[in-house]
Amino acid sequence: MRLKTYRVTTMPEAMVLIKRDLGDDALILNTKKVKTGGLFGLFRKDCLEVTAAVETMEEPAPKSISPVNTQAMPAEAPLKKSQENDALMDELQSLKRLMMHEGPEDRLPESLRPLRSLLEKQGVEKAVQTELLSKLLQASENEAPVQEAFHAELIRFIEQHQQAVKNESPSIACFIGPTGVGKTTTIAKVAAEQLLEYKRTVGLITADTYRIAAVAQLKTYGEILDVPVEVVESREQLAGALDALKACDVILIDTAGRNYQQAEYIEDLQKLLPETQHIHTTLVLSMTAKYEDMVQIIGNFEALSIDELLLTKKDETASAGVILNLLHRYRIPLRRIATGQNVPDDLVAATPGRIADYIAGELRHA
Incomplete structure (x- = not known):
């Protein structure tokens, strides 16, 4: 060696x-x-x-050894040296296996190790950690403080992986997702945003007839915002509701939240949405869910051609690493994040700077 x-x-x-x-x-x-x-x-x-x-x-060992050398060298000396070499080789092989398994970030300088701990705490996947830390390792000798370099690298990563939304203001948008993620409240926030900020007229449609409370909730929001609300149960009724609301600038459709593992739910949604008219589809997911479950949910809903992700319940979790994981894994735009229950305030743009603050805020303000 x-x-x-x-x-x-x-x-x-x-x-x-x-x-x-x-x-x-x-x-x-x-x-x-x-x-x-x-x-x-x-x-x-x-x-x-x-x-x-x-x-x-x-x-290679010498071809011959003179009697004098043989007698002068104790028999255990070459054996001991060989054993030492074997031990060194074993140690080197162990180091090699460890390094190959754990990756280059395990040789991080001391200044970068808290960042790895933070990323692990935030639930960031190993592949994403490696990409971020590798970039920081290359730049670790510059004069910028580690926290600032980390925040800047997070923004670069997000900008690189975040897909642009095809249509910033879809005229017809359908919100889908599993039960309990807050679709109805989110729709009310979007409706208020369109009314108050963009001065657009809004119409609401609910297909969530499985829960009487959901229909009542959306109608209550409709009364508060002074916008029309239609209730539908089939594709034909949806077509009629869209026609009735055609004078509106924006139409938002609420759907039933059910067990995403049930194939019939996906089939019901496919039967509800029109085949000849594209409706902008937003998949709503809760940030309190496990990342593995999110992956399965997205896989089940991909048959509906997801146009956009919207994450809710940011206020209910201290971990935001799932955002980086989703951006890294999927080419699906993420435009908004819901940060609480208040309508319309708790709906923010998913900007690179804001997402980076979610990840690095704890470190920057320590």
């Missing part, structure tokens, strides 16, 4: 030297910050001390 130590300014600089001297199979065994240079202990600079190693082929 061949070991070599480098003193460099940045980690990328070390990687170039290690690859040149030790090859592609070299492993980084240790990194630490040290002081170097200066005069009489003054003007010393920070640098990185990086130790790397590579396995080497064992040298």
Whole structure:
């Protein structure tokens, strides 16, 4: 095994030297910050001390050994050296397996390790952590504070992965999703937003006839906002309601929230929505749900051609990492996040800066 130590300014600089001297199979065994240079202990600079190693082929044993050498060398000496070499090889192989399994971020400098802990606490997937931390590792030697660099990298990540909404103001929008995510309240918020902020006329339709309370709730919102409300149970009735509300600038459709694992629910929605007219479909998900469940929900609803995601109940969870996971995994736009029950206030734009604040706010304000 061949070991070599480098003193460099940045980690990328070390990687170039290690690859040149030790090859592609070299492993980084240790990194630490040290002081170097200066005069009489003054003007010393920070640098990185990086130790790397590579396995080497064992040298062939000599073809013959003279009697004098044989007698002079104790029999246990070469055996002991061989055992030491074997132990070093085993340790190196263990390090190699560990590094290959855990990834380069496990060699993070001390300053970046709290960021990894924060991402883990926020429920950010391993692949997303690796992408973020790899970028930060490359930039870890610049003069920007770690917190600011982290926030900037989060914004860059979100901007890179967040898909643009095809139609910022769809004239007809249908809200779907599992039970309990707050679709009806969210629709009221969107209706109020369209009325008060954009000065558009709004019509409401509910197809959630499975719950009498849902119909009553939407009608109450309709009375408060002074907008018409239609109740439908079939595609034919929906067509009639759309015709009755055609003078409205925006029509919002509420649907029943049921068990997303039931295939008949998806089929019922497919039977409800018209085949010849595209309706902007917004899938509403709660941020209190497990990410694995969200993945399954999206998979079940993809048959309906999801145009947009809307996340609710941000106020009920301290974890926002699921937002990064969704943006990384799906090419589905995320435009809004519901942050509470207040209508119409608790509905905000899912801007990169706001999402980054959700993730890094705890660190930035510590």
